[in-house]
Amino acid sequence: MGELEAKLREAFAHHTPEKMSLPGARAAAVLVPFYPAPEPTLIFTVRSEHLSSHKGQISFPGGSIDRTDASPAEAALREAQEEIGLDPEAVTVVGRLDDTPTFVSGYVVSPVVGVLAQRPRLRPNPAEVARILEIPLEDLVDDIRREPGFSELGRTYPTEAWVWEGHVIWGVTARLLRGLLGVLSAAGMTKPPGETTSWSTWPPPVEAS
Secondary structure, eight states, rough: OHHHHHHHHHHHHHHOOOOOOOHHHHHHHEEEEEOOHHHHHHHHEOOTTTTTTTTTOOOOOOOOOTOOOOOOHHHHHHHHHHHHOOOOOGGGEEEEEOOEEEEOOOEEEEEEEESSSSSOOOOOTTTTEEEEEEEEGGGOSSGGOOOOTOTTTTTTTTEEEETTTEEEEEEHHHHHHHHHHHHHHHHSSSSSOOOOOGGGSOOOOOOOO
């Protein structure tokens, strides 16, 4: 067992993920993949503009849970292989984050955390993935975090976000990232994110004149 895997296992040993089911919502799973060198690094995707939902957004690899999937972990690994060519056999699942709803597209997302022994060779599927981002954990700090209602390159975002080298991690992926950083900070692996206003508070209510 490598050092990163040991640290992640320790972190998630103390986290009991909340599971959720909402009427009418579709079940989905994403893989939150780490690799260790040179520093703990997360793999994200930039979704293709041709997709029907969340087009162009930054996400973790994943998608709908099929009836043939035995578990959210199996679905997340299958989708990661389809989207970025990640070999499921190279991934060790070390924990789960809380199930999280997407308020616009109608999914409940089950996030599965996995670790690889080394940096993988990836092949993005152009039908689903425009680009792969590999972001060091140490870069995901409060200095690049923005509160709901911020603007970047002429666009205003309704949720908390991390803006890394011009890439805006927002929406459900930002909520998953906040949960991940919370678990890892409790284990001393990173600093916790600062307090945030709920994205439901944006835009602010209009006061009567």
